[in-house]
Amino acid sequence: MSAITLTGVDLRYPDGTAGLSGIDLDVRDGEFVALVGPSGSGKTTLLRTVAGFLAPTVGLVRLGDEVVADGTRAVPPDKRGLGMVFQQHAIWPHRSVGRNVAYPLEVAKVPRARRAERVADVLDLVGLPGLAKRDPATLSGGQRQRVALARALVAQPRALLLDEALSALDEPLRDRLRLELRTLTRAQNLTVVHVTHDRAEALALADRVVVLDGGRIQQVGTPEELVQRPRSAFVAKFLSDANLLPGTVSDHGFSSADGGVHVGRDRLADMSSGTGILAVLPSDIEVTSTDSAGTTQGIVMSSLFGREASDVVVSCRGAEFRCAVRGTRPVVGDRVRLTIRRALFYPAPTKADVPAPSAAALAGSRR
Incomplete structure (x- = not known):
C-alpha cells in the first residue's frame, strides 16, 4: 500500500511560475525516499505540497486512501x-x-499522564532518555535536532517529512545522526520523505531516490539503479559527476563533436546511434602513467585526496575529464594516459520527448 501518492500534480505560483509539473509519485508504507536536485529543482516545493503548506493547482495528493488535495480544496497541514x-x-x-x-x-x-508517558518513550527512542526536564539551552546541536525529531514522532505520524534536517550539523555529528536516523526509521517501519542537497546522504539513506529538475521528476530509482543506469545525461552528471561530451555514435564508436575524443563501440553500454551526449563516470576511467598502454594522453590539472578514491581532473584533447583514482595519486602537472572502460550514450531528444533539464543544472557538478 502507498503511504503517499501524487498523481498529475502541477503547482503554479501567483506570478505564473511553475513550481511542479506533471508529478506522479508513490511512496510505499515504510519506505525511505530522498528528494534531490539542484537549487530551484522543486524538491522543497514537492515536500511542502505533501505537507499541505502549498496546494497543487491541479492533480491529487493522497495520504493512504484519503485525498488531502485535489486542485480545488486542500486539508490543512x-x-x-x-x-x-x-x-x-x-x-x-x-x-x-x-x-x-x-x-x-x-x-x-x-491527557497529561498519557503525554508524559509518550514523551518519555519517544525521548528514549531518539537517544535522550531522562532529559524531559532539561533546558534546551544546555543541549548540543545534535541533541536539539533529536528533540525536534522526537517532537515530530510523538504523535505517531502517518509519515515523517525531513527538510534538510541534518544539513546544519557539522561532521562527524551529521554522519552519526544519519546512521541513527536510518536505524530508527527501519525499526519503527516509518515512511520518510527526506529533502537533501547532499547526494551522498541521499544515496546512503534512501530505499529510492527521486531526482528533480525544473519542477519535473527526471528519474526515480534505487541508489544502485541511479548510479549504474542513469536515465539521462543530467542524472549521470548530477549524481555521479559524469564527464559529458557532445558527439556522434556510428558503427565505429563515439567521436566527440570536435573530433578530439574517440571511444570504441565495444566500450559503449548500449547500441544507440546518432547525435547526442556521451557520459563517462569518473569511476569508469583508468588513469595510468604515460609508460602504460592507454588511449589518450593528458595532463593532471587537479588532484584532491579522497579516502576511497582521489578526485583527479585531467585535461586532454581539449576536454577535461574528472576521474576517480584508487591507489597512487598523481600530482598536478603529471602526464598520464586515460583509458575509458565504459561509457553511456544518450541520443539527442526529439520534440516528443520530455523537456530537457535546465542548462544551469547540467553545467556543473555539485559535491
Missing part, C-alpha cells in the same frame, strides 16, 4: 497527521525538552 523536521530545529527556548516534545499532544488534548 495540522490535519494531515504528518511529522516534519526542518533544517533549523525551531526548539522553543521557554519550554523544557519535555514540553517541547509534548506540544503536538497538548494541541490534540491528550
Whole structure:
C-alpha cells in the first residue's frame, strides 16, 4: 500500500511560475525516499505540497486512501497527521525538552499522564532518555535536532517529512545522526520523505531516490539503479559527476563533436546511434602513467585526496575529464594516459520527448 501518492500534480505560483509539473509519485508504507536536485529543482516545493503548506493547482495528493488535495480544496497541514523536521530545529527556548516534545499532544488534548508517558518513550527512542526536564539551552546541536525529531514522532505520524534536517550539523555529528536516523526509521517501519542537497546522504539513506529538475521528476530509482543506469545525461552528471561530451555514435564508436575524443563501440553500454551526449563516470576511467598502454594522453590539472578514491581532473584533447583514482595519486602537472572502460550514450531528444533539464543544472557538478 502507498503511504503517499501524487498523481498529475502541477503547482503554479501567483506570478505564473511553475513550481511542479506533471508529478506522479508513490511512496510505499515504510519506505525511505530522498528528494534531490539542484537549487530551484522543486524538491522543497514537492515536500511542502505533501505537507499541505502549498496546494497543487491541479492533480491529487493522497495520504493512504484519503485525498488531502485535489486542485480545488486542500486539508490543512495540522490535519494531515504528518511529522516534519526542518533544517533549523525551531526548539522553543521557554519550554523544557519535555514540553517541547509534548506540544503536538497538548494541541490534540491528550491527557497529561498519557503525554508524559509518550514523551518519555519517544525521548528514549531518539537517544535522550531522562532529559524531559532539561533546558534546551544546555543541549548540543545534535541533541536539539533529536528533540525536534522526537517532537515530530510523538504523535505517531502517518509519515515523517525531513527538510534538510541534518544539513546544519557539522561532521562527524551529521554522519552519526544519519546512521541513527536510518536505524530508527527501519525499526519503527516509518515512511520518510527526506529533502537533501547532499547526494551522498541521499544515496546512503534512501530505499529510492527521486531526482528533480525544473519542477519535473527526471528519474526515480534505487541508489544502485541511479548510479549504474542513469536515465539521462543530467542524472549521470548530477549524481555521479559524469564527464559529458557532445558527439556522434556510428558503427565505429563515439567521436566527440570536435573530433578530439574517440571511444570504441565495444566500450559503449548500449547500441544507440546518432547525435547526442556521451557520459563517462569518473569511476569508469583508468588513469595510468604515460609508460602504460592507454588511449589518450593528458595532463593532471587537479588532484584532491579522497579516502576511497582521489578526485583527479585531467585535461586532454581539449576536454577535461574528472576521474576517480584508487591507489597512487598523481600530482598536478603529471602526464598520464586515460583509458575509458565504459561509457553511456544518450541520443539527442526529439520534440516528443520530455523537456530537457535546465542548462544551469547540467553545467556543473555539485559535491
